[in-house]
Amino acid sequence: MQDNAQNETIEQEVQPTLTFQDLGLKKQILNSVKKAGFTVPSPIQAQAIPVVLSGRDMVGQAHTGTGKTAAFGLPALNNMKRDNGVEVLVITPTRELATQVSDELFKYGKDLGVRTTTIYGGSSYKRQLDLIKRGAGIVVATPGRLLDILKRDMLEDFAPSMVILDEADEMLDMGFLDDINEIFSYLPTNRQTLLFSATMPKPIKLLAERILENPEFISITKGETTNADISQEYYVIDESERDDAIIRLMDAENTGKSVVFCRTKSEVDRLSNVLSNAGYLANGLHGDMEQRQRETVISGFKKNSVKVLVATDVAARGIHVNNITHVFNYHIPFDPESYVHRIGRTGRAGTKGKAITLLTPHEFKELQKIKKKVGTTMEHAYVPSKNDLKENSLKTMVKTIEEHKIYDEAHKVLDMLKQDIDEETIMYKLVSMLLDKQSVKGPADIGIPAEKLTKILERLEKQGDRNGSTRGRSRGHGNYRGRSSNRNSSRTRRGNNNGGRNKYKDYNKK
Template sequence: MSQENMKFEEMGLRNEVLKGIKEMGFVSPSPVQSQAIPIALQGDDLIAQAQTGTGKTAAFAIPILNQIEKNREIEALVITPTRELAMQISDEVFKLGKFLRIKTVCVYGGQSIRRQCELLENNPQVLVATPGRLLDHLKNDRIPNFSPKVVVLDESDEMLDMGFLDDVEEIFSYLPSNRQTLLFSATMPEQIQKLAHKILDKPKYVKITPANITNTDITQKCYVINEGHRDEAIVRLMDVFTPQKSIIFTSTKKEADALAERLVEAKYKAGALHGDMDQRARMDSIRAFKANKVNILVATDVAARGLDISDVSHVFNYHIPLNPESYVHRIGRTGRAGKKGMAITLITPLEFKELKRIQDEVKHSLELEELPVYEVSHNELVQKILKTKIADEAMDIYNELMDKHDETNSALKLISYILKEGTKSKIGPNQQEINRLQEQEKKPKQDYNSRRREGGNSRFGSQRDSHSRGFRGNSRGGRRY
């Protein structure tokens, strides 16, 4: 039987581990689990490339638990970049090891060192840690007899992005050479490959590509907008789709704060989540989101990595992600646990090529659509008018209208103006313009250049130039280029 079709019961796992798997509700292994678990059980070092949300925590937790001997020292170490992810991994290992009575300890910065030392003295079998705090413990000899048999590096590329790679290399100078090392990463940049070469011994490889994990339960949409209309487009989409719970991914921390503030001003329950927030503020945002005190989380990739929230109905990409891996990681926050989800990406005409690269990689067609028009119902309009604060200059306009019309006519004209201008306004190009821009994008550059040489005012050339001016804006403004 191939590994892809292997069941948990056929992997040679201990009964207590199988009971823990069943208790967690796992029915059959995910692709990364079916490929990685047998390799890890054999004792081989492993490099596994897989996105967040593919079940990789269990892919390393299950083989770790299967070989736990419950000695009086730490048997396994998991290093992960963020506090949130460390806590989630510790919780999942604890639950999977329920019938083995496994003790886990989670250590990270911002927590009492004395309290962590007390927990470490309680003879845990599994230690989950962030790099900075772990290195601090090791340098100060706070972990006696530290010789883990298995070491896991989780979200390795994220540790690179967060500047932890030097700490990770130093941590490995404290670890035994006869260990088993498992490295998990969503992407494999050159620096991670060099690190793997240093710390792993003849590793086996597993790669779960985006094409393997694109979820058919997720409806994927792309809306074409002008660069300066991103905030307005997000508010429009919230009005149109009324998502139960959604995450909006931004490229920068500044964008996350500004957009969350804009949504709050628009009377939405929104909160921000990014790396510049202190630990308490980040945890408050996550708890509020999980408890439905806010139902829109505006987050950067770093902050949202590892979030385990199963009831997200919509994911929004404020900008098109920089690579296919990020796209798959982001949209994987919805459509979980058998539920349907929707992923929406905002894109400008100048980003069509970036979108094509993502489509080619994930093997999924992403149709470009015009932003939907939101039509306010009469009842909604009445409620909005009643809740509107009266502006200082409103009385001047009212008096001027009364000089020219009676009260009834003035009110009807005002309502008609709102209906025409305020409830059915267009954002971005229409579908006909989008289709034309797509066709122009497909034409070879030499065809465009030859047309310009033949006549600068050709129909094709003039259309392309006029639309480039019309939709360009400052396409890279606000992005992290």
């Protein structure tokens, strides 16, 4: 019995890892995969590619950033006959996502000679139609412009054999469901249809029943709709502290590219100015901006001339930029689906990310709704104080000094100083110069202390008892009782795990 168990363990250990070669893709596709830097298929790719290659309709549910474009793009390109007509139609919710998907498919299909083009509003009809007529095999389109072209009968013999709905739940949220249904009335019934979505609300399930035939269902969410590579925290503050809290948390976190989500366009404009004045390379993005402005901001974000993108939900839909380290919710989202979409901008393609949400005690009902629906773990934390940041900046300074290169000219400066000042005083003065550059801005403490928060939640619970609706607030209160009520000790624990982050000095040098 023991020998059998040991043999079974050995077999599991030597079980070969699935590769793209195992999936039956053409040589040209495999070359593109290698150029793209892919090593092994992601879970959605490993499960979806064989289904798509077989010709079956499919519904794929997976987190944002798990490689869905390659999951449908690689097998779609593999099966193309390349008979000079449009064979593949991809429908996406936004212009930005359409451009990104088109670029990716072009790279994957370059060795096959497959042409791609995009169709979206705000650009010339003539140019887009000319590109299709010149032999585009793949069209990536937004619903509004595509439906307009189909209604006007501006495309001759438009009969794609494969139709892909990408980010279907985002199209639902943006009000495109009626357009999608009408678009399919213009498409051939003899087609392969794929639907990809991060979440599966009832309207999307009904849409799938209408447009797909006996589909294969693939889900890699395991009951959750958020990515395990994203750590999630929330901070309880007063309403008037939102700006100070965002700045303090950005100072404390080792942020790279970040997205800050706001509820309104005016809030985006105001907060982007606040962050810019605080020294951050911030820019706003919302629906009232001209297309050229939007493209400039997104291009800057991709190229790192913009480090912090402040955006509304709708404006940020479909923006999938790699290496986003943090997502900040300036306000807690109105619904769980929005929360999922927001935080999915980070933690992509196997990288780690962090989602941070600001909320007031009165927003605990929304918090519990998200936690229950999404099935996620959101940790409560306290906004670092000025003293917290100063302590961490001192550790960073010591490490920086220890590792700094010594220049040949340094001895000349030191000899000149020693003519009038003793060496100990020189060292104190130099360290003091560094400290002058590391002052922490903002109030000493931000957020609601543990003791005060407990009393607020108790009061809200009593109000809920009187109103007969205590369930959500009781759960929120219980989460806090399980944690330390000593705010300073909580901060100390978080500070010790900070590893001497160097963001503090960078912030004050900007």
